[in-house]
Amino acid sequence: MRICPRGHHCPRTAQYCAECGSADLSTPAPPASLLYRISGAVLYGLAGAALAALLLAAVLSALSQVDWHALSGPLVGLLLMLGVLYWTTTLLPGPVKKLGRAAGRQAMKSMRKNKRP
Numbered sequence: 001m002r003i004c005p006r007g008h009h010c011p012r013t014a015q016y017c018a019e020c021g022s023a024d025l026s027t028p029a030p031p032a033s034l035l036y037r038i039s040g041a042v043l044y045g046l047a048g049a050a051l052a053a054l055l056l057a058a059v060l061s062a063l064s065q066v067d068w069h070a071l072s073g074p075l076v077g078l079l080l081m082l083g084v085l086y087w088t089t090t091l092l093p094g095p096v097k098k099l100g101r102a103a104g105r106q107a108m109k110s111m112r113k114n115k116r117p
């Protein structure tokens with residue numbers, strides 16, 4: 001809601017007052033956009049928490065699979081875990097995906113550094 005100097009109420013997206021044409025409208029109140037931002041952050045947090053839980057479950061199941069398949073080869077479990085990890089990355093939202101890729105690159109770098117001291 002925006003209010004012109006003469007007290008007319010205009011929609012928050014209005015550039016000019018619809019009744020007197022004044023361009024000197026008050027700045028719209030922030031609550032709506034702030035609420036959107038908060039709900040967005042909450043959604044992101046929930047998605048992150050769900051993802052973390054999913055990853056934890058995947059890792060735990062993979063670990064139990066490794067124990068169970070210890071004789072037939074831990075590679076099966078490892079491949080399964082990698083597959084699940086890859087599958088979860090396809091569900092990630094863009095920014096998180098980028099972050100994951102950056103983390104992966106960092107891990108690769110540190111691994112290379114460890115190999116060549």
Ligand SMILES: [Zn+2]
Nearest residue numbers: 004008017020
């Ligand atoms: Zn007006």
